[in-house]
């Protein structure tokens with residue numbers, strides 16, 4: 001059974017989507033969205049158990065109450081996954097924290113999500129690299 005729902009998108013993003021859709025010969029937006037969803041989740045599922053190394057980068061406001069402590073606390077909760085942490089004082093207000101991590105893709109993603117979701121974190125990114133074999 002098909003269900004309908006509506007999506008709000010920025011004009012520019014929609015323009016890019018429509019362009020890509022045409023380039024890939026999709027006849028309508030629904031079919032393109034369905035494929036994107038399938039591909040994304042199937043890929044994630046397939047990759048979830050793979051051993052990866054990753055780099056999490058966070059930009060946050062160090063004036064935000066207790067944020068620095070929380071960022072450290074989350075990292076201690078995942079200490080088996082943390083290889084190293086580098087803290088850079090970007091400017092008067094902002095800190096950049098670059099955290100090298102390892103473990104299963106699912107766990108590394110979860111750690112990144114925890115950190116990025118903290119209030120006051122302005123930007124959070126995770127880049128994962130797979131070795132193709134198990135890490136120690």
Ligand code: NI
Pocket residue numbers: 062087088089090094095096
């Ligand atoms: Ni700092």
